[in-house]
Amino acid sequence: MRKNLQWKVLFTLVVIIGAVVLAYPPGTKIRRGLDLKGGIHLQLQVVTEDSINIETDQEIARMAELLKKNSITFERASKEVPGRYSVSGLLADQEGKTRDLFDEYARDWDHSFTGDRAVLTLKPLVAQILSDQAVEQAKETIANRIDQFGVAEPLIQRQGADKIVVELPGVDDPERVKELIKVTAVLEWKLVKAGPAADEAALLQPYGGQVPEDAEVLKGDPKRGQSGFFLVSRVSVVTGKDLRTVRRTTDEWNNAAVSFSLNAEGGARFEQVTGENIGKQIAIILDSKVQSAPVVEDRILRTSGGVIRGRFTNEEADDLVVILKAGALPAGIKYLEERTIGAALGADSVRQGLVAGVVAVLAVMAFMVFFYRLSGLNAVTALVLNVVILFGALAYFKAALTLPGIAGIILAIGMSVDANVLIFERIKEEQALGKGILSSISMGFSRAFTAIFDSNLTTIISAIFLFQFGTGPIRGFAVTLIISLVANMFTAVFVSHLLFDLTVKKTAKALSI
Amino acid sequence: MQLFKTPNIPFLKYKYIALALTVALILAGVVNIAFFGGLKLGVDFGEGTLLRVMFKDPVAVGDIRQLLSDIGLGKSTIQETGEKGREFQIRAMQVVEPGDSDDELIEAHQALADKIIKALRGDQGAAETERGLRDLNTIDERALTALLESSFPGSGPEAAQRIISYRTMSGIIARYPDLADLGLKPELVESLEAQTYLGSLSVRSRETVGPQAGRDLRRKAVQATVWALLGMLIYIAIRFKLEYGVAAVFTLAQDVLVTMSIYSFTSREINLPIVAGILTIVGFSINDTIVIFDRVRENIKIRRREPLEQVMNLSLNQTLGRTIITSGTLLLTVGALYLFGGEVINDFAFVMLVGTVEGVYSTITLSCPVVLYWQKLFKPKNVRNR
Numbered sequence: 013m014r015k016n017l018q019w020k021v022l023f024t025l026v027v028i029i030g031a032v033v034l035a036y037p038p039g040t041k042i043r044r045g046l047d048l049k050g051g052i053h054l055q056l057q058v059v060t061e062d063s064i065n066i067e068t069d070q071e072i073a074r075m076a077e078l079l080k081k082n083s084i085t086f087e088r089a090s091k092e093v094p095g096r097y098s099v100s101g102l103l104a105d106q107e108g109k110t111r112d113l114f115d116e117y118a119r120d121w122d123h124s125f126t127g128d129r130a131v132l133t134l135k136p137l138v139a140q141i142l143s144d145q146a147v148e149q150a151k152e153t154i155a156n157r158i159d160q161f162g163v164a165e166p167l168i169q170r171q172g173a174d175k176i177v178v179e180l181p182g183v184d185d186p187e188r189v190k191e192l193i194k195v196t197a198v199l200e201w202k203l204v205k206a207g208p209a210a211d212e213a214a215l216l217q218p219y220g221g222q223v224p225e226d227a228e229v230l231k232g233d234p235k236r237g238q239s240g241f242f243l244v245s246r247v248s249v250v251t252g253k254d255l256r257t258v259r260r261t262t263d264e265w266n267n268a269a270v271s272f273s274l275n276a277e278g279g280a281r282f283e284q285v286t287g288e289n290i291g292k293q294i295a296i297i298l299d300s301k302v303q304s305a306p307v308v309e310d311r312i313l314r315t316s317g318g319v320i321r322g323r324f325t326n327e328e329a330d331d332l333v334v335i336l337k338a339g340a341l342p343a344g345i346k347y348l349e350e351r352t353i354g355a356a357l358g359a360d361s362v363r364q365g366l367v368a369g370v371v372a373v374l375a376v377m378a379f380m381v382f383f384y385r386l387s388g389l390n391a392v393t394a395l396v397l398n399v400v401i402l403f404g405a406l407a408y409f410k411a412a413l414t415l416p417g418i419a420g421i422i423l424a425i426g427m428s429v430d431a432n433v434l435i436f437e438r439i440k441e442e443q444a445l446g447k448g449i450l451s452s453i454s455m456g457f458s459r460a461f462t463a464i465f466d467s468n469l470t471t472i473i474s475a476i477f478l479f480q481f482g483t484g485p486i487r488g489f490a491v492t493l494i495i496s497l498v499a500n501m502f503t504a505v506f507v508s509h510l511l512f513d514l515t516v517k518k519t520a521k522a523l524s525i
Numbered sequence: 526m527q528l529f530k531t532p533n534i535p536f537l538k539y540k541y542i543a544l545a546l547t548v549a550l551i552l553a554g555v556v557n558i559a560f561f562g563g564l565k566l567g568v569d570f571g572e573g574t575l576l577r578v579m580f581k582d583p584v585a586v587g588d589i590r591q592l593l594s595d596i597g598l599g600k601s602t603i604q605e606t607g608e609k610g611r612e613f614q615i616r617a618m619q620v621v622e623p624g625d626s627d628d629e630l631i632e633a634h635q636a637l638a639d640k641i642i643k644a645l646r647g648d649q650g651a652a653e654t655e656r657g658l659r660d661l662n663t664i665d666e667r668a669l670t671a672l673l674e675s676s677f678p679g680s681g682p683e684a685a686q687r688i689i690s691y692r693t694m695s696g697i698i699a700r701y702p703d704l705a706d707l708g709l710k711p712e713l714v715e716s717l718e719a720q721t722y723l724g725s726l727s728v729r730s731r732e733t734v735g736p737q738a739g740r741d742l743r744r745k746a747v748q749a750t751v752w753a754l755l756g757m758l759i760y761i762a763i764r765f766k767l768e769y770g771v772a773a774v775f776t777l778a779q780d781v782l783v784t785m786s787i788y789s790f791t792s793r794e795i796n797l798p799i800v801a802g803i804l805t806i807v808g809f810s811i812n813d814t815i816v817i818f819d820r821v822r823e824n825i826k827i828r829r830r831e832p833l834e835q836v837m838n839l840s841l842n843q844t845l846g847r848t849i850i851t852s853g854t855l856l857l858t859v860g861a862l863y864l865f866g867g868e869v870i871n872d873f874a875f876v877m878l879v880g881t882v883e884g885v886y887s888t889i890t891l892s893c894p895v896v897l898y899w900q901k902l903f904k905p906k907n908v909r910n911r
Contacts, residue, residue, distance in 0.1 A: 047869070050693075055738055185665055186731075346628055348738035350635070350731075355693040357577060357729040357869070364867030371865055372858035379854060416798050419862055419870055423805065423877070426858030427812075430851040434816065437847045463819035466764055470815060471808035473760060474753040478804050481749035483742070486801050493805070 020510050027502070028397065031404025041407040045414035047485050048362050050355030051181035052189055055348045058150045058174050060143035062343035064134065065094035067142055071121070072097050075132075078117055084110055095134040102128045143174065149342040151176050154193050156338035161192060161331075175348070177483075186352045192331050194347075196299045197340045199252035203285070204293035204305050208232060208240035215241045233301035236322030242302050244295050249285045254278025256317075258336045260329045263321045268329035270320045270336070279314030287311035296320050298332075365418035372422045373399075380429055384436055386524035390511045391432035394503040398428045401499040402492065411495075414488030424496030431468075431504035434460040436525055449523050453512050457505065464505060468497045536841045536889055537834055537897075543890035547779050554786020563789030567796035568616065568732050570746075571739015574638040576615045577729040577868075578645060579696045581662070583610035589645070596644045598637070602792075606868040612696075612729070614868070616794070617641060631735030638731050646726050653722040660724035661688075661717070662697055676716050684709055688717075697727040746800040753804055754778065757811055765818055768903075772895035773814045776887050777807045783887070784880045791875070798873040806880030809855065813848055813888040820844050821893070833900075837893040845889075852885045 035041050046053050068091050076089045079099070087101025102110060107125060114123045114132065121132040134142075147170060154176065155168045167179040183189060205227050209215035212229055216222065223229060226246050232238025254274050261271040274282055286294070286308045295305040304322050312318060324332065376395065380388035402421060406413060439456030447455065472494055479490035516523065557563035568575040589603050593615075602616040617637045650660060659672065666689045674681030687707045692698050701718050705711065734742070754774050762770035781803055788799070820840035828836055859881055863874035 057737075183665075347631060348735045348741075350733045352728075352731050354577075354727065354729045355689075356579075356696045356727070359693050360696070361867055361869055364865060365870070368861045368865040368867075372861035375857040375861060376854050379857060383850070415870055416801055416873065419798075419866065419873060422858050422862050422866075423855070426855040427809070427851075429854050430812065433847050433850045433854070437844075437850075441843070459823070463816045466761075466819060467812040467815040470757050470760055470811045473756040474804050474808040474811070477749045477753040477756060478801060480752075481745040482797070482801065483745075486797050489798075489801050489805075493808075 017510070017513055020506070021514070024507055024510060028400060031401045033404075034407040035400070035403035038403055038407075042403060043406075043410055043412045044358075044362075045412035045417065045485055045488050046179055046181060046351075046358075047353050047415045048358045048413065048418075049181045050184060050353050050358040051179065052183050052186050053349070053351040053353075053484065054178040054180075054186075054190065054193070055171070055350075056176050056178065056193070056345045057348055058147045058176065059344040059346060060146050060174050061094050063142050063146035064139055066342075067134070068094050068097055071118070071132075075099070075118065078113065079110075082109070082113055084113065092131070095139055097132055099130045099132070100128060102130060104128070146342045147174050147176065150345060153339055153341050154178060157192055157334055160334040160337050161189075171483075176345075179484075182355070184352055184354055186350060188327070188331070190347065190350070192334065194345055195335055195341075196344060197252065197335045197338075198299055199255070199336060199340070200248040200297045201250045201282070202244040202246075202248050202295050202297060203289060204295050205243045205245060207242035207244075207293075208238070208302075208305070209242075210240055212241050215243055219243075230295070230297060230300055230302050233298070233303055233322075236301075236303045236324075238302050238304065238322070242295055242305060244297070244302075248297075249294065250274060250278040250282050252336060252340055254281075255336060258333050260326070260333050261319060263319060267321070268324040268326045269322070270324070270329055270332050271317060272320065272336070273317030274314065276314070279317075282312055283314040361415045361418075365415065365422075369418065369422050369425070372425050376425055376429060380432075384432075384525055386515075387436055387439075387512075390508055390515075391429050391436070391504070393511060394432060394508045395425060395428050397503045397507055398496060398499050399425065401503065402496045405495045405499070406492070409491075411491045412488055413492075414485035416485045417488035417492045420489045420492035421496065424493065424500070428496065428500045428504060431460070431464045431500055432508055434463055435504070435508070439523070439525060443523070443525075449516065449520050450518065452523070453509075453516065457509050461505065464501070468501055472497050532842050532845060534842060534845075535838060537838050537894060539890055540894035543886075544894075547783060547887070547891070550786050551779070551782045554782070554789050557786070557789045564785065565792075565794045566739075567794035567799075568734050569739070569796040570743050571734050571736045574617045574634045574641075574731065574733045576617070576638055576641060576731050577606070578613055578615065578642075579607070579727045579729055580611045580613075581697055581699050581723060581725045581727075584613075585610065586613070589613060589615070592644050592647070593641065596640055598641065598644075601641075612868075615641060627736045631733065631737075634733045634735070638733060642726070642728060642731075646724065649725050650722065658720060658722045661721040662692065662724040662727045664721070672720060673713065673717070676720075677710075677713055680710075680713070684713055692727075696729070698723055742797065746797070749800065750781065750804060750807075753807060757807075761815070761818075765822060768896045768899040769818050771899055772892050773811060773818070775895045776814055776892045777810055779891065780806055780810050780880065780884055780887055783883050784876060787879050787883070788876055793872045793875065796872065798870070799876050802873045802876040803880065806877065806884055809881065810884030810888055813851075813885060814892045816847065817841060817844050817888065817892065834897060837897070841889060841893065848885060848889065852881060855881050 072089045072091060079086055079089070084106050085101070085103050086099050089097060089099045091097045110130065111123070111125075114121070114130070118132060120135055120138040122135055123130055123132045151168060151170055158166045158168065158178070158180065163180045163183055165181055167177070169177045171177050178193065180189060205224070206218065207215055213221070215229065223243070227243050228246055230242050230244055232240050232242065254277065256273045256275045258270055258272045261269050263269040289308050290310060291307065293305045293307050296303045303320060320332070373395075377392045380391045382388070384391065399421065402424065435456050438460045439452050442452035442455045443449070475490045475493040475497070479487055479494070482490055554563070566572050586603050586605055590599065593599055593601050593603070598617060604614045606612045606614050617634070659668070664672070666685055669688065670681045670685040673684050677684070687709065688704060691704070691707055698704070701714060701723070704714050704717070754777055757777065758770040758774045761773050784803060784806060788795070817840055820843055821837055824836045824840050825833070856878070859874060859877045862870065863878055866874050
């Protein structure tokens, strides 16, 4: 055996063994996509405007404070749109002072003056950073919630500027999961000034029909058995951020409930406020909906915590615990796309894909061996190797095998013999020109190579764009196609040539082709 | 073995016939799409909800249509997919006004799916649910484990797992005695029978795409196709000559259009996998084209004195054997996919089947004439253009 042949054989063996080790056993080494495994795919959009809105509200409050502190006279500071607010009723002789204040303390905002009015606009770059942070935070929060909920191998990815893709294998209750993800989960405890009342008018009657400056009107959550309207103070006693622990418990009527304890700071505040307000109601509010409004019967010690009641089912209580532990979303989200594939359909797809694959392989093998005899066997070996390498690469890159991916493999089987067909046809032509066997083989390979190279590369180009613009299953298809085209250059050209070198003797009189 | 001796078919003589056929096919497609509502957009491109359901007992398509008409959704497409009249694919048609906002639309689509599932279930199961029974055909593994664990501590997880995997394999649990074969304790099956019921319907998949995501996907599909064609044009122009790139892309663009025309005459819908299929056809068709151009490139060097047209014809004939054999093996695999690949991938397999045949036809008849035409158009003075 010639020396460079030894190296080629060794190299080929290493590649094959490597691929087998990586991919065996395929049942566990190859990650299956959602369409084969069953599960939920959600695409959602973060309403980044929400975070800009919150930022604007906070900025207005902070600025009003600052203006007062610096004894700058103004009438009111109010929001125009998210990301823009105005300060009106400014005095002309204080304009310079006001400008200096804006320059120093509101660096993220551009300001302009017209008459007695200043308009402050959030700088575009800052707005973009805020939006980006909101999406990133939302992703983290969702990941936390999913994690607490307990899903094996979830996939939570950002897509584009403000979208998040969530894939949950093995889960098939979309409503529950969607609810779990979507809840903004801002939890607050606020003192109740009045209520519950049947409607807003009745609620506000004692206040002359006007909502007092320091209060707001909130609705009860019908799901928690709370009907009517509440007038609560604007300032919250404690919020979800003050929670130390939360867990599911049962209340005195044996209904599911959620118990919580507070951190040191929140506990102290809670103790003080409850001590001062014995006999009054305190509302527990989730996303601006009153969950319950128990009467404070005694001072609640900072260490004792409390219980959220409200006719929860076990599942609802569990989900609330998950949500509270994972924290609040920085902005609202909306769903753009929802796909739920049942595990049974996925299993069917795998079965049918296998059948189609086996039929395809056998048909192509039979054809090649019938048509090209022993050389056909050579091509069949290359084909099998191609599939082995493909599986090895899928395992190595941890790429998910999807249903279109299976289709991609089956197509690759049909395609991978193309290179060999080109080569074999060329060898035949060379033989017809009266060349010897060995030189025909070597001419066949070298002459066919440019066509194989160019054609595989152009197909890879189209597959790359498919990968670039495709999502989920389609990406799986593009990946299998690309891998098998690259592997094809190796198996159909390098390995196949090697097989000829190894099997065709110099003294051979005829070639079985 | 030889398919045939190198033939001598004057392919380039048939270019006008081929061109006429192509134009006719594309025009027929355009008319069909514009006036007869051919080429329906699937759920991927923002048109509502797609449901796949499986019934416990066989149901007639007519009955399902009746149920859907009763709730005002008689226009939905209903397609029987599996065998024995138990599996169906239902595409709910849009019922919302076009003026509605994107958010409302996706909500409406989802509500629609819920409504359909409810209608298909009918009253069946309502009494059982009232009595506190759970549907064994929809319960998830977690809940089933908890249910079994409460009466059979310690054996809940394993039994639940077996039942769920049996349900996964068979699609739906038809009768309780079927569970006896799973090696479950008889008293466990009995207690299950007391605590659950077998719902008549299992939802195999449900997909809802909102208008915004649909527009996104549509844009991406068009972008992918255009960029792929452009990428190939550039690559071939570099490796060969500009006119070869133009010819290849012309051939491919007509592959896309003709395949879509033919597709528009079926009742199948355009979804993402169809776009992938069309791009794959493009990838395969370019293979054929390149093999021929490669041969032309090689033959030009040897046969310097012959006109390009003659060299091209020779190259087409020389590579014909390979073209037919390769397309043949490809057809074998695509055929396997079409026949055995299952319902989900069937549209994809169909488009591949059409495209593979069409790709061979276009490569042989159209790619070379376009090169010649382009040369005549832009380099008329140079007599011996290569």
